[in-house]
Amino acid sequence: MKFNIAVIPGDGVGPEVVEQAKKALDAVAEAYNHIFIYKEAQLGANAIDATGGPLPKETIEICKSADAILFGAVGDPKYDNDPSAKIRPEQGLLNLRRELDLYCNVRPVKAYDNLISNSPLKREVIKNSDFVIYRELTGGIYFGEKTLSEDKQTAHDVSSYTVKEISRVTHLAFQAAQKRKKKLTLVDKANVLETSRLWRKTVSEIAKEYKDVELEYLFVDNAAMKMILNPTHFDVILTENLFGDMISDVASSLCGSIGLLASSSIGAENGLFEPIHGSYSQAKGKDIANPLASILSAAMLLQYLGLHEEADAIERAVDKSLALGITTQDIKRKMQKSTTTSKVGDFVADYITNQD
Amino acid sequence: MKFNIAVIPGDGVGPEVVEQAKKALDAVAEAYNHIFIYKEAQLGANAIDATGGPLPKETIEICKSADAILFGAVGDPKYDNDPSAKIRPEQGLLNLRRELDLYCNVRPVKAYDNLISNSPLKREVIKNSDFVIYRELTGGIYFGEKTLSEDKQTAHDVSSYTVKEISRVTHLAFQAAQKRKKKLTLVDKANVLETSRLWRKTVSEIAKEYKDVELEYLFVDNAAMKMILNPTHFDVILTENLFGDMISDVASSLCGSIGLLASSSIGAENGLFEPIHGSYSQAKGKDIANPLASILSAAMLLQYLGLHEEADAIERAVDKSLALGITTQDIKRKMQKSTTTSKVGDFVADYITNQD
Ligand SMILES: [Mg+2]
Ligand SMILES: [Mg+2]
Structure with missing residues (x-):
């Protein structure tokens, strides 16, 4: 099959990790007879330098006409260290999510056996953890009305949710649970928040359409x-924007492998796939950044396109690189040598091509 | 010196753990020549049974005229399992906090060496952790306006904070930091919330009065x-109501000793001291509940009254009971026998009396 993939390398180490993800996709294309047509686009600090703004119109067009978007990273210290900067690279990604109405953030969390020694948790606590967080991404208190009184003594933030906003992300989460261990945990604060009570009511209604999924x-x-005491308890977690922001980060601290965590942002028409690590500018161009999160985001992209077998091939290759210790410095184990970003990418691509 | 202490045993295991805390206070009174006058009051399910409501007027009066309040626990399964119940035991505690304007929740978290094996974290991660959370308790989104639209399609919750509300808890937190490691971490979400920006502005202003404290x-x-990756990073944490609710629970899951965690709720005129564990009704009357959290809440009460040496005496006695393994079932170590609630209380009181 033939797919159009928008590629946004972005800032910092974005370009070099995305390059490795493309190697994996190319290997998949060859092994499974697909054609991936890449269209590259600018976003972030590089776009500001080239065009004056963090999100050129052309980028939006390329993304809208693509089947999926492979994204690297955004951000540059020259903007972080300038508090007067009015234009910020990060705004490019936020605006793109809004333009494409990407309303659902998906964050898988998995304890890789070979990385458990990096976890802050004891082996017996974290072992076999494998869950995914579905976070609503366009509503709630981050996007509500914000006011500061004229005398500057009182500030307000409004959180709001509609049944429609809750429903669309809920369906995605239930569908994911059906393909996994058939368990969905709604995370809210229904004992005190009206929005949480609307979430609970809406989700419990929708649950009737997914009777094979256990709802908690x-x-x-x-x-x-x-999540800290018993992370294996979870399968699919569904939650609103603010709570998702927090528990996603709790979750990503557990496995000892932030350099492996990928995420996606899904809308009705499009999906964007990216590593959760940032632009990590200190490492830019040094060929030392861990490309596995970006490579795994390419696997999520294939899942999204319905290419499940192909996604599994990438995941198996990543497992193999971990098992053999062909990894970058950040997740190297004692007594092992580390290798470079591009060599990890080469290994993964080779393994996809040559595995039987 | 002479102090009036309101004692609210409450529900479930509340009465039996509070009894052990009183033994410790009595031992302190004898050893240090104080007089503690206890006035007992009802609150919670026991108050509903006796008076029809969870917070009798008499209880409010006793608390208002006391120097400090020693509290046990609230809650009874007979109300939890009845969704139609209009009167709830928990309402008694919420109403008491409001009546007394207890605006600051203080939650110390400490990794006891003898309990580290119960922690979900690796020993080297959690060892030496010792921090305290100051959480604003009367403002924010839990107490803001809540609305559900007439068509039931949209819900709202409003978070609001005033400079005054922020200031009073901030002063308490800075004063605590001055007596500790002189480091204060403000936890907020100032990149997206207006209330957080008001917190940041107010706290950074007040910081000028506490130049000996490092603010982060x-x-x-x-x-x-x-907090999960590097809990020893923290000393005093200051935060608003919702964020505090969450990070307090993250914190209390880290040390492997929920049965040891005490907390207080402080106002301008009064302070209430309690274990964080609930009423644990299954254990009621069985003499198996861990009394150490209640005993440590009595130590916090003494600190609040300015009796620092006396508070230290209780804490040393608790350390000793842990070191000798004179503990209840929940924190017993391998190869050790556990003992009863009242025997732990006896040991702590004896140790206070007889230590040199
Ligand atoms: Mg976050
Ligand atoms: Mg809580």
Whole structure:
């Protein structure tokens, strides 16, 4: 089959990790007889330098006409260190998500056996953890009205949610649970928040359409606690924007492998796939950044396109690189040598091509 | 010196753990020549049974005229399992906090060497952790306006904070930092919330009065992550109500000793001291509940009254009971026998009396 893939390398180490992800996609194309047509686009600090703004119109067009978007990273210290900067690279990604109405953030979290020694948790606690967080990305308190009183003594933030906003992300989460261990945990604070009560009511209604999925409710503080004490409890977690922001980061601290975590942002028409690590500018151009999160984001992209077998091939190659210790410095184990970004990418691509 | 202490045993295991805390206070009174006058009051399910409501007027009066309040626990399964129940035991505690304007929740978190094996974290990660969370308790989104549109399609929650609300808890947190490691971390989400920006502005102004304290800002998701990866980073954490609710529970899951965690709720005129564990009704009357959290809440009460040496005496006795393994079942170590609630209380009181 033939697919159009928008490629946004972005800033910092973005270009070099995305290059490795493309190697993996090329290997998949060859092994499974697909054609991936890449269209490259600018976003972030590089776009500001080239065009004056962080999100050129051309980028939006390329993304809208693509089947999926492979994204690297955004951000540059020269903007972070300038508090007067009015234009910020990060705004490019936020604006792109809004332009494409990417309303659902998907964050898989998995404890890789070979990386457990890097986890802050004890082996017996984290072992076999494998869950995914579905976070609503366009509503809630981050996007509500914000006011500061004229005397500057009182500030307000408004959180709001509609049944429609809740429903669309809920369906995605239930569908994911059906393909996994058939368990969905709604994380809210329904004992105190009206928005949470609307979430609970809406989700429990929609649950009737997914009778094969077990639905559980947890308050967000309790969920965070349980995630630390018993992470294997979870399968699919569904939650609103603010709570998702927090528990995603709790989750990503557990496995000892931030350099392996990928995420996606999904809308009705499009999906964007990226590593959760940032632009990591200190490492830019040094061929030392871990490309596995970007490579795994390419696997998520294939899943999104319905190419499940192909996605599995990438994941197997990543497992193999970890098992053999063909990894970058950040996740190297004792007594092992580390290798470079591009060599990890070469290994993964070769393994996809040559595995039987 | 002479102090009036309101004692609210409450529900479930509340009465039996509070009894052990009183033994410790009595031992302190004898050893240091104080007089503690206890006035007992009802609150919670026991108050509903006796008076029809969870917070009798008499209880409010007793608390208002006391120098400090020693609290046990609230809650009874007979109300939890009845969704139609209009009167709830928990309402008694919420109403008491409001009546007394207890605006600051203080939650110390400490990794006891003898309990580290119960922690979900690796020993080298959690060892030596010792921090305290100051959480604003009367403002923010839990107490803001809540609305559901007439067509039931849209819900709203409003978060609001005033400079006054922020200031009073901020002063308490800075004063605590001055007596500790002189480091204060403000946890907020100032990149997206107007209330957080008002917190940051107000706290950075007040910081000028506490030049000996180092002030740091962290976004709440980053703070939660750091608490798991590097808990020894923290000394005093200051935060708003919702964020505090969450990170308090993240924090209390780290040390492997929920049965040891105490907390207080402080107002301008009064302070209430309690274990963080709930009423644990299954254990009621069985003499198996861990009394150490309640005993440590009595130590916090003494600190609040300015009796620092006396508070230290209780803490040393608790350390000793842990070192000798004179503990209840929940924190017993391998190869050790556990003992009863009242025997742990006896040991602590004896040790206070007889230590040199
Ligand atoms: Mg986050
Ligand atoms: Mg909580």
